[in-house]
Amino acid sequence: MLLVAGYTIPKGVTIAVVTTALHRDPDVFPDPDKFDPTRFAPENTHNRHPYAYVPFSAGPRNCIGESLKRRNMQEDFHTSF
Numbered sequence: 647m648l649l650v651a652g653y654t655i656p657k658g659v660t661i662a663v664v665t666t667a668l669h670r671d672p673d674v675f676p677d678p679d680k681f682d683p684t685r686f687a688p689e690n691t692h693n694r695h696p697y698a699y700v701p702f703s704a705g706p707r708n709c710i711g712e713s714l715k716r717r718n719m720q721e722d723f724h725t726s727f
């Protein structure tokens with residue numbers, strides 16, 4: 647048995663994490679549909695739970711390309727302005 651956000655999850659139940667919804671939680675990402683790359687600036691992420699934004703998954707089998715892709719995306723962002 648597992649307790650998640652006040653819900654009791656019985657043993658054996660399959661849980662799907664809907665990242666589209668997770669990444670649009672306005673409590674974590676205010677005005678979630680606004681394009682705002684500064685959300686990911688270090689000063690805006692240091693208080694955010696590490697699993698609040700998980701496009702690369704999380705845990706022991708998460709994406710090994712994450713740091714490479716994050717660096718690529720930052721370079722793309724900086725060169726487009």
Ligand code: HEM
Nearest residue numbers: 700701702703704705706707708709710711712714715716
């Ligand atoms: C925007 C780009 C990418 C996204 C969104 C992405 C996302 C993901 C996700 C969601 C997983 C599944 C993790 C899990 O099962 O919990 C994964 C696994 C993996 N990714 Fe990526 N990925 C990206 C780019 C890359 C790149 C560039 C590489 C290699 C250079 C890479 C290598 C891998 C590998 C090897 C796994 C399997 C890890 C394992 O099962 O232990 N990915 N990725």
